[in-house]
Amino acid sequence: MSECRGKGGVLINRNLVVNFSFDGRSYSGFAGDTLASALLANGVHLLGRSFKYHRPRGLLAAGSEEPNALVTVVRGNEARSVPNLRATQVEIYAGLVAHSQNRWPSLGFDVGAVNDWLSPLFPAGFYYKTFMWPRFAWHRWYEPRIRAAAGLGRAPGGPDPDSYAQCYAHCDVLVVGAGAGGIAAALAAAGSGARVILCDENGALGGSLLDERANSQGGSDAAIWLRTALTQLAALPNLTLLPRTTAFGYFPHNMLGLCERITDHLATPAAGVPRERLWQVRAREVVLATGAIERPLVFPGNDRPGVMLASAARTYLHRYGVRVGSRVVVLAGCDAAYGVALDLHAGGIGIEAIADVRTGAHLVAPAAIAAARAEKIRVVERATVLGTSGRLRVNSVSLGVVAADGSVSNAGTLPCDALLMSGGFTPSVHLHSQSRGQLQWQADAGVFVPAAAAENERSVGAARGLEGLQQALEDGTQAGLTAAKACGLTPHAYSARIAVQEYSTRGAPGALAQPGARTPAKAFVDWQNDVTTRDLQLAMREGFYSIEHIKRYTTTGMATDQGKTSGLNALAIIAGSSARQVPEVGLTTFRMPYTPVSFGILAGYDRGDQFDPVRRTPMHACAENLGAVFEDVGMWKRAWYFPQRGEDMHQAVARECRAVRTGCGMFDASTLGKIEVVGPGAVEFMNRLYVNSWNGLAVGRSRYGVLLRDDGFVYDDGVVARLADERFHVTTTTGGAARVLGMMEDYRQTEWTDLKVWLTSTTEQWAVIAVQGPRAREVIAPLIEGCDLSAAALPHMAVARGTICGAPMLLFRVSFTGELGFEINVPADYGAAIWEAVRAAGQKYDIVPYGTEAMHVLRAEKGYIIVGQETDGTCTPDDVGLSWAIGKSKPDFVGKRSLSRPAMLASGRKQLVGLLTADPHVLLDEGAQVTATAGQVAPMKLIGHVTSSYRSEALGRSIALAMVVDGRARQGQTLYVPMPGGDLPVQVTAPVFYDPQGARLNG
Amino acid sequence: MLLIHCPYCGDRPELEFSYGGQAHIARPSKPESVTADQWVEFLYLRSNPRGVHAERWRHVRGCARYFNALRDTRTDRFIATYKAGEAPPQQSGSTP
Amino acid sequence: MVESATARSLEFAATRWLRPLPPAARCIFCGDEAAQAALVAALGLPGSAANCRAVSANGRSLLWLGPDERLVLAPADQRQSLSAAIEAATASHAHSLVDVSYRQVALELHGPTAVRLLNAQCPLELTATAFPVGMCTRTIYAKTEIVLWRTALESFHIEVWRSFAPYLVTLLGDVAKESGA
Secondary structure, eight states, rough: OOTTBBOTTTTTTEEEEEEEEEETTTEEEETTOOOHHHHHHTOOOOOOOOOOOEEOOOEEEEEEEEEEEEEEESSSSGGGGGEEEEETOOOOOTEEEEEEEEOSOOOBGGGGGGGHHHHHOOTTHHHHHTTTSTTTTTIIIIIIHHHSSSOOOOOOOOOSSSSSSEEEEEEEEEEOOOSSHHHHHHHHHHHOOOEEEEESSSSSSSGGGGGOOOTTTTTOHHHHHHHHHHHHHHHOTTEETTTEEEEEEEEETTEEEEEEOOOOOOOOOOOOOEEEEEEEEEEEEEOOOOOEEEEOOOTTTTTTEEEEEHHHHHHHHHOOOOOOOOOEEESSSSSSHHHHHHHHHTTTTTTEEEEEOOOOGGGGHHHHHHHHHTTOOOESSSEHHHHHHSSSSEEEEEEEEOOOOOOEEEEEEEEEEEEEEEEEEEEOOOHHHTTTTOOEEETOOOOOOOSSSSEEEEEOGGGOOOOOOHHHHHHHHHHHHHHHHHTOOOOOOOOOOOOOOOOOOOOOBBBBSSSEEEEEOOOOOETTTEEEHHHHHHHHHOOSSSHHHHHHHHHHOGGTTTTTHHHHHHHHHHHHTOOOOOHOOOOOOOSSSSSOOOHHHHHTTOOGGGGSSBBOOTTTTHHTTTTEEEEEETTTTEEOOOTTOOOOOOHHHHHHHHHHHHHHHHHHHHHEEEEEEEEEHHHHHHHBBBOOTTOOOOTTBBEEEEEEEESOEEEEEEEEEEETEEEEEEEOOTTTTHHHHHHHIIIIIIIIITTTOOEEOOTTEEEEEEESTTHHHHHGGGGSSSSSTTTTSOTTTBEEEEEETTTTEEEOOOOOSSSSSEEEEEEEGGGGHHHHHHHHHHHGGGGGEOOHHHHHHHHHHHHHHOOTTTTTTTTTTTTTGGGGGGGOOOOOOOTTHHTSSSSHHHSSEEEEEEEESSTTTOOTTOOOOSSSSOOSSOOOOOOEEEEEEEETTTTTTTEEEEEEGGGGGGTTOOOEETTEEEEEEEEEOOSEEEEEEEOGGGO | OOOOEEETTEEEEEGGOEEEEEEEEOOOGGGGGGGGHHHHHHHHHHOOOSSSEEHHHHHHHHTTEEEEEETTTOOEEEEEETTTOOOOOOSSSSSO | OOOOOOGGGGGOOSSSSSEEEEOOEEEEEEOOOHHHHHHHHTTTTTSSSOOTTTEETTTTTEEETTTEEEEEEEEEHHHHHHHHHHHHHTTTTTTEEEEEETTEEEEEEEEETTTHHTTTTSSOSSSTSSSOBBBEEEEEEEEEEEEEEEHHHHHEEEEEGGGGHHHHHHHHHHHHHHHHH
């Protein structure tokens, strides 16, 4: 270990050496180190290349606000590589493998850095301005190359092998942030009996309590208080402590999303343990103790490795015993920088100078300057920075002095290996703002602080602009007690005290003064997106005024960073350049997530076979045994066709169709939706709802019902049977089951409250086996008792109860094939047994199980529509040839009034027709368009579209159904279906191709 | 995720509910006697206020009842929920 | 005569914390207050079910699902007799009685991890005060609708439509594996 590791470090265990690698080189650190602190301890300051210019970058910060040091961590293989992790938050473990990003061929020599030399060519909006012509080239040439050159890490190279957990949680008080304020709030609330969740994004709890200088006994007041507090927290049964857990989003009604990282810090995670867990926490009260983030200073060359936030240097020293340099210059934009300089000085780090960059006299606190001078540290007042030097690490800084008239004079160059800066602290108001809480400009501190809350939420301590640990403790305590009281609990007195030397964290945002109007070199405002002062100024010169436009044009504050370090400086620069005050410029929206979350926790358990429920019918296994190929219909698996002995789909479907037309087929129709409509008001309810009239439907009979929406368009259809005077059994389409029930409930509950009628879904109560074909009756007759199957006793559309093989049965004489047909309904548990019994009984008639594809062919031959295939939500009953179903004498039903609207009666509506291709072997494409004449060129005049198209075994040719403008009047005409190979001539026919008189139904 | 007060079941998470559009739009009792324009207004015309909105919700994964709510579209705050068929409660004073 | 293949309804091996419940007689009864009172009498229950509450006696249970909707549960051998008895007792009231014995299946989740396993994908607050013993409600678990009924402090009766049961059981298994149940 190099001389970069000094004494101290409250988070590291010097007895546990941890070996890891970065960019292929091996290093060692200590247990408790982050990747950032361990690399610094090894003297590594170069950690990445910048987004646009590929400039060498080091660490700016020590926490989650780090914009530069983004790394990819690879665990085992490509699939387990995680890009864009902040090195400041990656805890090292034995064998950790990390890589820098956005460089080629290496971090030290990056070809992409040529962008930096060419940077005069890359101003704000460069891409928008340059790569405009030719138009087609953007997608083909420019964008792929720009994306390859600019960017962050690479996405993982395979399916994520890790698992991700999710959970919902409820608590009285959720405290975000376990620094002084948060811990005090949690102790106060939990001590009052509240159920508390306390989360913190870091592995080590304590926040800035961990950053206090140790006293002569090796501890600090803050550390002692923290140790006691953590012991108290752990002992509270009503408190859940979540370290490594980021509150990334604040959602309505006090629901927060937390991302808990469970295994990323472990060398060997236990098998089966999820990598991360999503917590969706509903809290009665929320305390935001999210602290404050130090602002960088904006000056030329402020992005070299070694240029760092002052508080970060203090964090590295006190938490990890790491010295960020041996000759340090501190740029003080607030008093707190003096505290850092004094801490580093006490830690044996040479302080070359403190350059106090404040020029407003009221900002300067003489006490801090006196304290520094007492330690013989040189202080340069009214300073500014003219530039820095050092290719891969800063090696000097050129200072200037700002005269009272604003002019800048050169004040010489200081050698240094670390340049620390502090522009003051910005409260972390992200979550408060996400919750739609208001913000208020605090002019004397130069920051936005939380104002009125929109939720049951309060910010405490530094998060609301308060300074110092003691204030944070008191504020947190108060907030915890208030929150407990708001939950109806009696606050239990609690108090805490810490005595430490504190310096003010107030500064003034904006850029440092420079000689002349324009800065000569790059002064970065947004490190992550490579946005400089000049970019912002250029945007304004080009006429951008609104902060929303400037943000998008320059990309400042965008991406994963969300402006944590850059936001306020950008606002101040924009305000200064347009003679506005910061509040006039306004804020852009704080977006979630606060820091990036993996897609894994958002997907959670919804992956692979469990992505969605897979619904199987009671006869699914029977179909599987018969070799069925299944198709997805909604969530259902339906048998699509049953190939035999090397048949392809076409051959199988042809055989299945042939069997139904000439002998007998059986079909699993269980997925059809079923609703029982019961009560004295059942008939009237059905009359008001469906287009049909139900008064005349006798018990034991059924009818094809059509359901419209009130806009007059076909919504669903199905067979409706009257089982008793006050009981209907309504079937719906497979996909329509839930929405039809929902629509029925809507009318029942909110429009027709006069009717005593109730609805119950019975879709899954019944297994349904359709037996169809001229031999259907012969097949099932031997199995059935208690009901007469003769044509006289059970005519087409009759319904009867009985038993089949002893099982209770509801038997429908219905047909969706045009053949003699029955639908056997049995309780679901009996489905498989009855299926096998029917199949056995049908063997001597060569019964064939058929799937949904054959069902479609058979119904299309008969011109039976499928709602959702022939119809598209804009079809009236007349459009699809269903006017006959309408009960003409009814004064009203859902949709009736719309059917007489002028637009519904006008000519030019698309109507259902059949199409026959001139060449019977040609199969039209479903969805193909129809034209009146051949040889049209785009834009063509389209008069219709093909809705269904099949090879008909019965007709020995292709058939199609189509919706064509005024189609019924075009019967006999030749129309055209334009295809890539040319126009296909088609003849318009009636939509019924097979047995138009329906004689076969009545067999 | 919104927390919605079902008039029958109490406070429940939004996942259990479905949205039902603007409330208090009565279907004409005799549709055959309204003009085409009146019918079109009933079918299609809805308000979209920035502020308090009376709207329908259904506790579809709960008691399955439709009910009505007053919600401020600016803040997502529910001012009240009440059973279908009831008049919206009087709002006291100013809206948030 | 075929055997009712009841075992098909829900096939999975019981674990320490999850077991399939035996087949049952189930029906949905809808009607106004008077009809509900007649139902309670027909079932021999001590009282009616308040909102989101269940009442049980003599192996029969009445679960409040909605203001006019109840789920009746009884032993499977009462499938025939139960409906007949209810119809007879409530004939003078407008009502709807529909047999749903086979529409859904039941399982029982029990033990100290039950609440945690439920809260992995069910958004309800399940503390003993927010969801006390005897409370029941329709709700969701991930992407499936369930009826959740707390029968003891650490025991939940779950009703789920039969085609969603494999999804639910597999998911509960996945969740349990991760939380070490």
